[in-house]
Amino acid sequence: MxxxxxxxxxxxxxxxxxxxxxxxxxxxxxxxxxASPYDAADQISFSGPTEAGKKADPDKPLEVTAQGEDGRITDVTAVDATGRQVSGELAADGSRWHSTSPLAGGAHYTVRVSTEDEDGRPGRKVLTFDTDKPKGQQLLNVKFGPEAGTYGVGQPITAELSQPIKDKAQRVVVERALRVDSKPAVQGSWYWVNDKELHYRPQDYWPANATVEAHSNLENIKISDKLRGGAAKPLKITTGDRIVAVTDAAKHLMTVYKNDEKIKEIPITTGKPGFATRNGIKVVLAKQYYVQMKSSTVGIAAGSSDSYDLPVYYATRVTWSGEYVHAAPWSVGSQGAANVSHGCTGMSTPNASWFFNTVHEGDLVQVVNSSGHNMELFDNGFGDWNMPWQKWVQGSAIAADADGAGAQTNKERLTPQSV
Incomplete structure (x- = not known):
């Protein structure tokens, strides 16, 4: 023996x-x-309904408690039929587990409880229940942007809410339900631009040739006594090559990089004194083969020496207020030597055609060494990348040091043009 x-x-x-x-x-x-797990039904108690046909109140937390002194809870998972997992907290001594995130209304849940007895033998119990679907409540709908497609590595993901969310605790509920995943995986964070709009970006740009997916787990989740999450259409985009165009206003030169390799240098002209081009990182918003640009749209009176009304071709837009990279055949003599534009970046027609056909929405244009002011963060396109990462994460409702820094006003988008 x-x-x-x-x-x-x-x-x-x-x-x-x-x-x-x-x-x-x-x-x-x-x-x-x-040993094979034993049935732990007699070892635990459960706060949810145990009788067939009865439904749980989604506004009440789940709780699993160990019974007696001869066992403890080792793990609990609660998942609904769509795969949404309920967050929870397990006591250090294994005596109790309780949910820490809200349940969805009108959902079917499966709860798996693991235990062990005083001898260490494992126990298991699987519980299922349904929750009531609340009636008469308003829904918070979410719309992700941009539209599905292929974009440059600078394209932020946006989430537009159908109603304003000001309360910090409610923002936490909303933000935790908005998920963004990428392959390859990168660190990222939401930023509350204002009460109805969030932007998501990585610490650095997205990887080239990545897949980025956004979806909401907010449907039927309680946000407030009168508001629950609505359905949201998921979003899937892909990224292309990493295209970055660095515009040096002092050298009158644009250098275009593809996947960190220089592929072209272009003589340019940027904004003259009084109309200096914005410094900073801008994201390509749109491409237009032809735009009729009028000085009146940027506040220049007709008859002024600075007034203009010109057909412009190969126009790549980088701000809503009308800053473009475009063909400027009238200033070829100054390109590479002087800044004579009204804020746009001008180049020869062949170079503008090449640039137009090389870049896509979401690609990056970075202006350096200009006497202009810095690119706006949110109210004139996507200036998101001009905010340091440490400050960006402070705009998240669930960041450890979040202090409301993300609540800023997003002004109405304007549509004038400058040349």
Missing amino acids: STTVISRGAGAILLVTALGTSATACGSDGNPLA
Whole structure:
């Protein structure tokens, strides 16, 4: 006869005795820890409905409690039929687990409870229940942007809410339900631009040739006493090559990089004094083969020496207020030598055609060494990348040091043009 001592910490020592090769034990290898899980129904109590046909109140938290002194809870998972997992907290001594995130109304949940007895043998119990679907409540709908397609690596993901969310706790509920995943994976965060709009971006640009997916787990989740989450259409975009055009206003030169390799240098002209081009990183918003640009749209009176009314071709837009990269055949003599435009970046028609056909929405144009002011963060296109990452994450409702820094006004988008 042999005796094996298995230590399970200071609280228990288990002796397993074997009589030769014919000895029996709780598990196939003589170790009770290897035994098949027993039914833990008598070892736990559950706050949800246990009778068939009864439904749980989604506004009440779930709770699983260990019964007696001969066992403890080791793990609990609660998932609804769509795959949404309920967050929870397990007491250090295994005596109690409770949910920490809200349940969805009108959902079917499966709760899997793992336990162990005083000898360390594993127990299992699977519970299922349905929640009532609240009536008469308003829905918060979410619309993701941009539209599905292929974009440059600078394209932020946006989420537009159908109603304003000002309360910090409610923002946490909303933000936790808005998920963005990318392949390859990168670190990213939401930023509350205002009460109805969020932007999501990585710490650096998206990887080239990545897949980015956004979806909402907010449907039927309680946000406030009168508001629950509505359905949202998921979004899937892909990224192309990493295209970055660096515009040096002092050198009158644009250098275009593809996947960090220089592919072209272009002589340019940018904004003259009084109309200096904005410094900073801008995201390509749109491409228009032809635009009729009028000085009156940017506040220049007709008859002024600075007034203009020109047909412009190969126009790549980078701000809503009318800053473009475009063909400027009238200023070819100054390109590469002087800044003579009204804020746009001008180049020869062949170069503008090449640029127009090379870049896509979401690609990046970075202006340096201009005497102009810095690119606006949110109210004139996508200036998101001009905010340092440490400050960006502070605009998240669930960031540890979030202090409301993300609540800023998003002004109405304007549509004038400058040349």
